[in-house]
Amino acid sequence: MLSSTQLAIMLDLQDAMNKKVNPDWLNAGYGYLRAALIESVEAMDHHGWKWWKAQKLDLPQVQMELVDIWHFALSHLIITHNGEIATAASVIEQALEAGGSSVTFDGTDYNFNEQDLLANLELMAGLCAAKRFDVPLFVKIVEQAQMSANDLFEQYVGKNILNFFRQDHGYKEGTYIKIWQGREDNEHLVEAMTECDSTASNYADVLYNKLxxxxxxN
Incomplete structure (x- = not known):
């Protein structure tokens, strides 16, 4: 389960990244759950669902989509709680501790602990279309995609920090150099992550400094 420290770090990072895009993002009316819906559908495609052709589960791509979904879900949850990061963190933590196993959607009860990954991705997509997000369902999907809570945290923070770093070094202006010493920046990110203690409260800052x-x- 995600710790309170991890939740606080991720929510702070999400708020900061959203402010970098638009300082008034809380009132901009962006469709964060619409974005999560699209990412859920893309995850289904990476999973494979077409019975009329041969398909293979692409688990790394499914995991990447889940990290993207979490970005949008956190944004939605921050807005839901009027920008109060501490309140959003507390509500998420309570939901995780409660450990729900079912959701009611369109008059039907779905026990997501008894459903497979594909069915749960479809359920999450349906909820997002109805402007709802269920944290315990998402955590179950993460588990089914063979990710631990720490995997989710590290990949989420890594992607955020790289995005911050790119923006701070001229990405928008076109002056950012993506290839460092013959390798792309995301390769350096993976290595830098192995050099950091992800349990530290200053994990994000240390990772940024490593980059x-x-x-x-260069």
Whole structure:
């Protein structure tokens, strides 16, 4: 289960990234659950669902889609709680501790602990279309996609920090250098993540500084 420290870090990062896009993002009316819906459908495609052709589960791509969904879900939850990060964190933590196993959608009860990954992705997509997001369902999907809570946290923070780093170093202006010492920045990110303690409260800052050090050597 995600810790309170991890939740606080992710919510703070999401709020900061959204402010970088639009300082008034809380009132902008962006369709975060619409975005989560699209990512859910893309995850279904990476899973494979077409009975009329041969398909293979692409688990790494499903996992990447889940990390993207979590970005949009956190944004939605922050808005739901009027921008109060601490309140959003508390509500998420309570939902995780309660450990729900079912949701009611369109008059039908769905026990997501008894459904497979594909069925749960479809259920999540339906909920997002109805402007709803269920945290315990999402956590179950993460588990079914063979990710731990720590995997979700590390991949989420890693993607956020890389996005921050790119923006801070000229990505929008077109001056950012994506290839460092013959390798793409996301490869350096993966290595830098292995050098950091993801349980530390300053994990995000340490990771950013690791990237800065590598970039300056370019």
């Amino acid at each position: 800065s050090s590598r970039y300056q050597k």
